[in-house]
Amino acid sequence: MIDSHTHLDSCEPPNDELVAAAEAVGVTKMLTVGIDGGSCRSALAAAEAFPQVWAAIGRHPNLAHGFDDADLAELRALAAHERCAAIGETGLDYYRDRAPREDQERAFRAQIALARETGKPLVIHTREAEEDTLAILREDAEGVTVVLHCFSMPGHLDEALDRGWYVSFAGNVTYPRNEALAAAAERVPAERLLVETDAPYLTPQAVRKERNQPAFVVHTARFLAERRGVALEELERDLERTAARVFGW
Secondary structure, three states, X not given: OEEEEEOHHHOOOOHHHHHHHHHHOOOOEEXXXXXXXXXXHHHHHHHHHXXXXXXXXXXXXXXXXXXXXXHHHHHHHHHOOOOEEEEEEEEEEOOOOOOOHHHHHHXXXXXXXXXXXXXXXXXEXXXXXXXXXXXXXXXXXXXXXXXXOOOOOHHHHHHHHXXXXXXXXXXXXXXXXXXXXXXXXXXXXXXXXXXXXXOOOOOOHHHXXXXXXHHHHHHHHHHHHHHHOOOHHHHHHHHHHHHHHHHOO
């Protein structure tokens, strides 16, 4: 089992406890994601400390205020680390007005270029900004491996698949109100499907009262297996193969 997107530095237990709990339920690989300089360095430190952990290096759109060439240079230097498996998360977020839209776009386009430069996959965050996010990806990301993290655009699934993008589902796919999202998860080919926790956020329904952690990815995977009509073991094998192809771990 894999967790294609988590934030170890935002989870409450220490990393060794989080990794041990995940390993106990069969999670053998996880990608911990940086959202600014400090969290990127923390992600790389975790990846150095635990063979199960790899890092993604990026600037979250909510933290893109004032993004400039110096910020890009910092990301480029961090992304050169041998344990960096992806660029991001990056994209657009209009839900919270924490960074000007022009700064978000500048950071987004810069990170697309960095993913192309490094040959690493690009992890996308989008919230209430679907059309603008997709427009920039259409313009700039041709030939880049794109992972749509915490997929929330069931109406755009066909385009995502047509463009060869990877689709990652988090715990919110298990929520009863998200039937359209669950239905979309049934349609994603196994070779394009990923699963994640986005811990400590979006705890799966089965353990909704608890704070999310990488070990809980098994609940989302079990839900997906049931919706897709396959055995959990088969889905696990498919997820592991797809993640290895995308992240090169």
